[in-house]
Each structure stands twice: as C-alpha cells, then as structure tokens.
Amino acid sequence: MNYYLVAPAKTFHQTDNVLTYSSAEKLAIGQIVEIPLGKQSCIGIVTQKTEQPEFETKNIIRTIYEQPLPKHLTKALFWLANYYRCPLSSVVQAILPRGITKKRRNLTQSDTKTPSEPVANPLNEAQLRAIAEIESNSANTILLHGITGSGKTNIYIELAKRTLAKGQSIIILVPEIALTSQIVRNFQAHFQDIVILHSAQTESIRHQIWEKSLKSTEPQVVIGPRSALFAPVQNLGLIIIDEAHEPAYQQDQNPKYSALRLASIMSKTILGTATPLISDYYICEQHKAIVELNQLAIKNEKTAKISLIDLKERGNFSRSRFISRQLIESIQNSLQNHTQSLIFHNRRGSAPLTVCDQCGWQSLCDNCFLPLVLHADEFKMHCHTCGRSFPVPTSCPECHNASIHHKGFGTKAIEDEMHRLFPHAKIARFDADTDADQRLDKIYDQVHNGNYDIIIGTQMIAKGFDFPKLTTLGIIQADSQLSLPDFSSEERSYQLITQVIGRAKRGHQNSEIFIQSFQPEHQVIQYAIQNNYADFYHYLLEKRQKSKLPPYTFLLKLSMTYKTEAIVVKNIRALYKKIVRYAKAEQITQLAITPPMPAFHERTNSGYTWQIIVKAKSRTNLLKIFDIIDKSPYIHFALDPITLL
Numbered sequence: 001m002n003y004y005l006v007a008p009a010k011t012f013h014q015t016d017n018v019l020t021y022s023s024a025e026k027l028a029i030g031q032i033v034e035i036p037l038g039k040q041s042c043i044g045i046v047t048q049k050t051e052q053p054e055f056e057t058k059n060i061i062r063t064i065y066e067q068p069l070p071k072h073l074t075k076a077l078f079w080l081a082n083y084y085r086c087p088l089s090s091v092v093q094a095i096l097p098r099g100i101t102k103k104r105r106n107l108t109q110s111d112t113k114t115p116s117e118p119v120a121n122p123l124n125e126a127q128l129r130a131i132a133e134i135e136s137n138s139a140n141t142i143l144l145h146g147i148t149g150s151g152k153t154n155i156y157i158e159l160a161k162r163t164l165a166k167g168q169s170i171i172i173l174v175p176e177i178a179l180t181s182q183i184v185r186n187f188q189a190h191f192q193d194i195v196i197l198h199s200a201q202t203e204s205i206r207h208q209i210w211e212k213s214l215k216s217t218e219p220q221v222v223i224g225p226r227s228a229l230f231a232p233v234q235n236l237g238l239i240i241i242d243e244a245h246e247p248a249y250q251q252d253q254n255p256k257y258s259a260l261r262l263a264s265i266m267s268k269t270i271l272g273t274a275t276p277l278i279s280d281y282y283i284c285e286q287h288k289a290i291v292e293l294n295q296l297a298i299k300n301e302k303t304a305k306i307s308l309i310d311l312k313e314r315g316n317f318s319r320s321r322f323i324s325r326q327l328i329e330s331i332q333n334s335l336q337n338h339t340q341s342l343i344f345h346n347r348r349g350s351a352p353l354t355v356c357d358q359c360g361w362q363s364l365c366d367n368c369f370l371p372l373v374l375h376a377d378e379f380k381m382h383c384h385t386c387g388r389s390f391p392v393p394t395s396c397p398e399c400h401n402a403s404i405h406h407k408g409f410g411t412k413a414i415e416d417e418m419h420r421l422f423p424h425a426k427i428a429r430f431d432a433d434t435d436a437d438q439r440l441d442k443i444y445d446q447v448h449n450g451n452y453d454i455i456i457g458t459q460m461i462a463k464g465f466d467f468p469k470l471t472t473l474g475i476i477q478a479d480s481q482l483s484l485p486d487f488s489s490e491e492r493s494y495q496l497i498t499q500v501i502g503r504a505k506r507g508h509q510n511s512e513i514f515i516q517s518f519q520p521e522h523q524v525i526q527y528a529i530q531n532n533y534a535d536f537y538h539y540l541l542e543k544r545q546k547s548k549l550p551p552y553t554f555l556l557k558l559s560m561t562y563k564t565e566a567i568v569v570k571n572i573r574a575l576y577k578k579i580v581r582y583a584k585a586e587q588i589t590q591l592a593i594t595p596p597m598p599a600f601h602e603r604t605n606s607g608y609t610w611q612i613i614v615k616a617k618s619r620t621n622l623l624k625i626f627d628i629i630d631k632s633p634y635i636h637f638a639l640d641p642i643t644l645l
C-alpha cells in the first residue's frame with residue numbers, strides 16, 4: 001500500500017489542510033484524484049508521498065487524469081496558501097477547472113483555432129536591444145518599461161517564438177477581454193495553435209481547453225486574464241504580463257493574490273507597461289531588472305500640442321458648463337477636417353450628486369448609503385455600487401421644497417452637451433452603460449475607420465485602442481480621482497492621464513490635447529503631461545517612505561462590520577488592543593498599527609465598518625499578526641491591498 005497527502009477542493013470540519021489517503025496504485029505528485037471526505041467525495045491534488053500513518057486511512061477512489069499537474073502549479077498551490085494566507089481548498093478550486101469530473105464532448109475545431117492574417121514587422125533596433133537586455137538579465141522578474149507605441153507586442157511575439165524554440169510554454173496575461181482582441185490578432189498572425197482563455201467561455205469549453213493543455217506534450221502559447229496562470233502547460237518557460245500596472249491583476253476574493261507575484265514564483269516573468277506601479281519599479285530597480293524602451297516604433301513627424309485648462313477660470317466656460325471654449329473650437333476644426341475627437345471622463349451617468357439646496361438633503365442609495373447618480377436618458381437614479389435604481393426626486397423628501405439640484409457631470413451629460421453643441425456630428429459613447437452590441441470592441445472597426453466624429457468614454461477608451469483619425473483629445477476633469485483619500489489615487493491618476501494622452505500620441509495626425517482640471521498645478525498632472533515618469537516616481541516614492549507605505553512596508557487591512565456602530569467600535573477596539581499587546585509581548589519590531597477608524601464607506605446595508613491598518617517592514621512579522629486574529633464572518637482582511645479605502 002502507498003500513502004499520500006492530498007489537498008482537497010473542500011474544507012472538512014473546518015480543517016483546511018492536506019489529508020492522508022492510501023492507494024494500491026503508485027501515484028505521481030500533482031495527480032488529480034477523487035477522495036472520500038466525510039460522507040461524500042471530492043476532488044483533490046496529490047501533494048506528497050508519505051509513510052503509513054498511525055491512524056486509519058481511507059482509500060483514494062480514483063485518479064481523474066493520468067497526467068499530473070505541471071510542477072509550477074503544485075508549487076503555486078502551497079505558495080498561495082502560505083503567502084496570502086488563503087484557504088488551501090480555495091487554491092485547489094482556482095487551479096482546477098469547474099466540473100472536472102464531468103464527461104465532455106470533444107472540442108470542436110472552431111473553439112481553439114481562428115484564422116490568421118499575416119503582418120510582418122521586422123524588429124527595430126531599439127526592440128532588438130530590449131530583447132537582448134531581457135535575455136542577458138538573470139533576474140527572475142524583469143520590468144519592460146516601454147512608452148506607449150514603442151511596440152511591446154512585437155517584443156512579446158519574438159520572446160514567445162524564442163521560448164517555443166527552446167521547447168518551453170509561454171503564458172501571456174492581458175488585463176481584460178476587450179483588450180485581448182488586438183494582442184490575440186497579432187499573436188494569431190504568428191502562431192498556429194494558441195490557447196485563448198476568456199470569461200465568456202462556458203464551463204464545458206474551459207474544461208476541455210484545460211484538459212487539452214494538461215494532456216499536451218507540446219509547448220504551448222496561452223493568452224488570457226489573470227486566471228490563465230493556472231493553465232496546466234508543460235515546461236513553463238516565460239510569463240508576460242501586459243499593462244502590468246492594471247488593478248485587474250489583483251484578485252480580491254479567495255484565493256486573494258496578485259498575478260504579478262504569483263507569476264514570478266512560477267517562472268521567469270516580464271512585466272510590460274508604460275506606467276509601472278511604484279512598488280514594481282522599486283523592486284525591479286533593486287534587482288537591476290529594468291529594461292527601458294523610449295522610442296516610438298513608428299517614427300513620425302506628427303505633433304501633439306498639450307494645453308492645460310483651469311476649470312476654476314469660468315471665463316473659459318462661456319459656451320458650456322464643463323467643456324472649455326478651447327476644446328470646443330478644436331472639436332469644431334476636427335469636424336471640418338473630417339477627423340476624430342476623443343473625450344475622456346471617468347464618471348458615467350448624467351450627474352453624480354443630487355441634493356436639496358434648501359436643507360442639504362442628499363439622494364443616497366437605501367442599500368449602500370452612497371450618492372445616487374442621475375441617468376437623465378432613463379429618467380432614473382442609479383446606484384453604481386449595488387446596481388439598484390430609484391425614481392428621480394422632484395421635491396425634497398425632508399423639507400418638501402422643490403429645490404432639488406443635480407450636480408457635477410458624467411459621460412451621459414457630456415454626450416447631451418456634444419449633441420447640443422454639434423447637432424450634425426456623429427457621436428458615440430462608450431462606458432459601462434453602453435449596450436453589449438454597441439461596445440467598443442464590437443464596433444471597433446467602424447470607430448477605427450472614422451465613422452464617428454466624436455467619441456466619449458470612460459477608461460474603457462483609454463486602453464489599447466488605436467484611433468488613427470484622432471486630432472482632438474479632451475480630458476474633462478483630470479483631477480477627478482486625485483481627491484480620493486487613498487495612497488493609490490495619485491498613481492492611478494498618473495496612469496490614466498498618461499494612457500489617455502497616449503491615444504493621441506500614437507499619432508497618425510497632428511493633434512491638440514486639452515486637459516481640464518481644477519488643480520492644473522498639481523504635480524501629478526504636471527508630470528503626466530510632461531510624460532516624466534522618472535520624476536513622478538521619485539516624488540511618490542518619497543511620499544511612500546514618509547508615510548511607511550509600500551514598497552517600504554507590507555500592508556494588512558482589517559475591517560470589521562457589525563449592525564450597530566457601538567458593537568463595531570467595541571469589538572475593533574478589543575482587536576486593536578489584542579494586536580498591540582501581542583506585538584509588544586513578542587517584541588515584533590518595525591510595525592505600525594493605526595488605531596481603529598471608520599472605513600471610507602462606513603455605512604452599508606450590512607451595518608457599520610471600521611478598520612485597522614497594520615504596516616510592517618517584514619512580511620513574516622505581518623503574518624505573525626495575521627495569524628493571531630480570529631477568523632470570524634465579521635472580520636475581513638486584505639493582505640497587500642491596492643487601496644485602503
């Protein structure tokens with residue numbers, strides 16, 4: 001008889017660990033098996049061979065696949081559970097596809113193959129140099145800091161070819177599905193049989209693709225979102241993470257993880273981005289693992305003139321409440337020249353605030369206690385957090401005056417304004433309210449070909465898309481995110497402004513860029529306009545050091561939610577005392593524990609939320625604190641949170 005430790009996909013009587021089973025057959029590490037668990041059975045992963053234990057063991061029921069999981073995935077299993085303190089069973093569930101025991105019909109050809117259109121872009125000198133630098137660098141994680149338009153995709157393709165030639169597999173991560181189209185199209189032109197994973201695939205299709213990867217002995221090319229890291233490819237040689245600064249690479253449900261960190265423990269990893277996260281840049285700088293690419297792939301003589309417009313100077317806004325005279329004139333010119341204008345604003349709906357001018361009453365969601373957003377076209381108030389909708393108030397429910405005012409503006413208000421200013425223009429709006437069949441990725445060809453004169457959108461339009469006919473670009477309020485009291489606000493603002501400006505700089509035309517802001521002198525806006533990542537980096541790094549934030553510390557955010565404020569305050573104070581006492585008793589140093597305070601969204605339907613932030617220089621010390629906290633349904637935790645709101 002053989003004995004094995006198995007990581008089950010379910011927890012059993014609160015135990016969340018490997019369990020011992022017996023098997024007459026010899027099994028391999030990483031093999032997927034069905035095991036008895038209590039009165040039921042479940043799936044598990046064989047993690048280790050072991051001696052016969054003193055207690056009685058049950059037999060493994062059967063093996064699901066002959067092929068064991070590749071080594072990088074069994075490594076990921078324990079690493080994730082340990083580094084992020086997430087339940088082992090949740091990691092097993094993330095690694096294995098849903099419905100793995102179900103029989104599936106054979107995968108049809110059309111699910112994996114898509115026709116390719118050839119494009120030939122021989123690598124330019126700068127790209128060749130970047131590849132040489134990447135290949136000669138022995139660091140495990142390398143940051144490819146390449147400006148927008150430097151041709152990073154071309155580099156990814158070449159690296160993929162070289163990896164395949166060595167008989168190794170490669171995984172390319174993209175932040176979201178709308179983006180995949182362009183990278184996928186480029187990769188399809190160069191590779192025969194790529195595996196494409198996305199959220200629109202059914203459970204059955206995903207399972208079959210997964211199974212094909214597991215059984216394949218050939219090196220593979222996989223493209224997908226963060227979960228594509230769990231593709232069971234053999235001999236993984238390289239992971240490329242495109243737009244590596246995107247928050248989509250952070251999973252905030254169990255297993256909670258950062259795809260960047262996970263990737264770098266599984267294989268050599270390249271982080272590609274024009275606007276790296278401060279922490280990633282810092283870590284890679286320490287390891288001398290940054291490759292810079294500052295040259296546009298397509299040389300051009302085109303100019304992009306940037307003007308900064310102060311939203312406080314109302315003289316600029318004589319023709320519209322929120323679109324400056326200068327921007328209007330430029331759009332007018334673009335219309336006359338039959339070119340395009342792109343208007344960016346990171347707020348959807350018509351008006352984000354609805355208030356009573358008499359008594360100060362504010363229209364809030366019954367469920368979330370957050371401001372409701374007016375959607376004038378539907379004549380409804382929407383909650384952008386829980387999705388509920390409410391009627392538009394015509395008089396104040398508190399003081400009964402008819403003094404209801406809608407304040408601020410969202411993309412729908414901008415669309416209305418554009419129709420008013422330019423009644424003959426063809427206008428398209430892209431945001432989360434856009435109908436599925438009118439989304440940018442669906443009608444991209446029409447937009448690309450110039451069928452629309454004015455394009456309005458949220459961050460959706462800022463990413464990856466190419467607008468060759470663009471001559472006017474407007475950012476309606478560049479500081480809209482800067483005022484959020486969070487350590488990542490400035491970084492997110494810098495990224496977004498840079499990305500939006502990048503749409504015009506991809507330059508097929510001379511263009512004019514108008515950046516409207518209430519704080520035009522703000523350093524973040526200045527650095528973004530100058531495309532000055534180096535100074536922005538030092539500016540923010542210094543701030544992070546002063547306030548003991550990443551990359552100088554590791555963070556743990558503990559939140560508690562109870563029905564009443566009194567209970568949450570009482571309990572979180574007790575927790576705070578417990579942590580402080582423990583840290584003192586164990587002499588855990590270089591630790592900062594912020595006293596309990598209300599969360600940014602303090603009140604929701606579930607009650608009141610308060611939080612404690614623990615900052616530690618060493619992750620081991622942070623985890624020591626984490627481990628003494630009782631896990632109750634009232635406590636939520638986030639290790640390495642990307643926001644403290």
Ligand code: ADP
Pocket residue numbers: 121122123124127146147148149150151152153154297298
């Ligand atoms: P990035 O992702 O770095 O912003 P892309 O990979 O989208 O840039 O490339 C920008 C543009 O440059 C694309 O249109 C691409 O086809 C083109 N391009 C990239 N490399 C070359 C090259 N070596 N020769 C000609 N065109 C190139």
Ligand code: ZN
Pocket residue numbers: 365366367368369370383384385386387388
């Ligand atoms: Zn709500």
Ligand code: ZN
Pocket residue numbers: 356357358359360361396397398399400401
């Ligand atoms: Zn009122």
